[in-house]
Amino acid sequence: MKRSPAAIALRWSGRVLVAAILLFVLLPGIVVAVTAFNDRALLAFPPQAWSLRWFWRAFSYSDFGRGFWNGLTVTLWASSIALVVGAAFAIAIHRYTFVLKSLLEGILLSPLIIPHYTIGLGVLILASQTGAGRGFPLVILTHVLLVLPFVMRSTFISLENLDGRLELAASSLGATPGRVLLTVTIPLLLPGLLSGWLFAAILSFNEFTATLFVSSQATQTLPVAMYNYVREFADPTLAALSVIYIAVTALLLSFANAFLGLEKILNVDAH
């Protein structure tokens, strides 16, 4: 069957549109990646000469290394604390009815709608009023607040999908409520808890706005270190760092996918 010219035009314009959208999505990444290989100390695109020296600088610049380890420390602590606290709150809110239950849920989920700079500024003011130092506990506390809603959301979804009869069956078999929680509920919530933790960790590691307020030179995370760098230098080191960032993330995700079953951690698989 021969298509009409209008149909062909429509078909091709659709393809062009999709290609344009994809290009638009990828463009910033592409520009940064190409810029990273520019030999000149300018954030210029396209580059005139090629070099790998900015990668070397990204690795040797001590603030970045320290920022990376600081960020990792903050992330591991914050997302783990948020996991325990958030899951406990989520289970309590899901299971029990009590006074001011919806208020509690609203407060715990509020960091979703309160801007990060508001939270950062608030914590900073509180810290200076109470005389608390700007050490790691402060940064970690801020991050816990920020990622708590995501852990709770993910736990809620897992709880919705949990068949209550499994817990009833366990208790009929003689398991005390605590034993039911440890042997049935938590193991079955684990994929949801892990995905909540992973999500929290990614958000925490990339968090910039609130961290800028509450961190100091000693506790600054990688995004804050990058911001401080770009205020002083305009060379492609940040672009190189971005390329490393993308590559490492892709590697980690591939690893998780291949060895841990990413679809399970992200709760895509129904089982």
Add this chain to the structure above:
Amino acid sequence: MLMHTDRMGVSASTGAGRQGRPAVQLDGVTKRFGGAMALHEAWLKIQPSEFMTLLGPSGCGKTTLLNLVAGFLEADNGEIFIEGALVTETPAHQREIGIVFQNYALFPHMSVANNIAYGLKTRGIDKKEIARRVDDALALVKLEGFGDRKPRQLSGGQQQRVALARALVIKPKVLLLDEPFSALDKNLRGSMQVELKQIQRELGVTTIFVTHDQGEALSMSDRIAVMSAGRIRQIAAPGDVYRRPADRFVASFVGNVNVLTGCLVERRGEVATVSVGGMRLGVPAAPLAQAAIGDVVDVFIRPEHLALMSGSTPGSLRGTVTAQVFQGDHIDLYIDVAGVAREPVLLRAPGIAALSSCPVGTEVGLVVRSDDVVAFLPEASS
């Protein structure tokens, strides 16, 4: 020991009339959800080793009653006893009951063997003993060698066997079955029913079985408690529920039944006589205690209790065949009986002769060939 081979072949004692304390007893148990009455003053005694079925449509309160016995719900009023001990406020994990859910509720993250072992581990039994009893339980449900599988690797029927083994291995005081067959296909359902009944009989475990399927209830139970709208309407052996339903609801819910309009003509002792289109039939008098001679009553007649005559037979009900449905071993005939039945009367004609002898439009006579006819007052006045 889970298997009591020495007890194999011993026929089930129905428990009815047996001496001693009941295995399960409900004294006026009531449960409301919000304002809705889910269970209204249930009184029930279940004897040791008895297979008691709770039969009724969805929302009749049968699952609520089961959950109350299991300890998953708390009664608003009344008391529950298991083996004579008051358990109304005992939490589920201390009641020693076994339960099989409709969806089996196997722990998806545990192997078959660990599912079965779960209730033994909570009891702190030593590992060797657990392994031996799990093996016995697997043998009981004919799943030897399946211990290492995960539940999702099993068919529906196999999952049900695991659920049954898991519930039985703890030697429960009562076995609760919550519509366990409804997720199985029809053929498998039949064989699982036979097998479950056999295991129940072998072990002599007191069983409460919840179903909305009257066929399952009639075929498996020692006694049936028919429920509707939160009330127990009748507790009796399957044959009695079928032949002597206590009220209109039981008569129409259990089995097919024709409802014919008649009138009460006589009452003598326990037997009353009703007239249906000139045909006089004896019925139990008790359900008609409120009726006066001459009152209109609804007469309930089973399809298999009707017989065909030629249209001119004296004393028979005259009717016209309106439809034939070939069922293989018998023919369902629908017969319009004017003035007596609002809907066509269903009659089971054995064999296939009726197919040719009673084509649609044939004038036929109907007679009742049974004493198992019951009559109740019409709906509005009952």
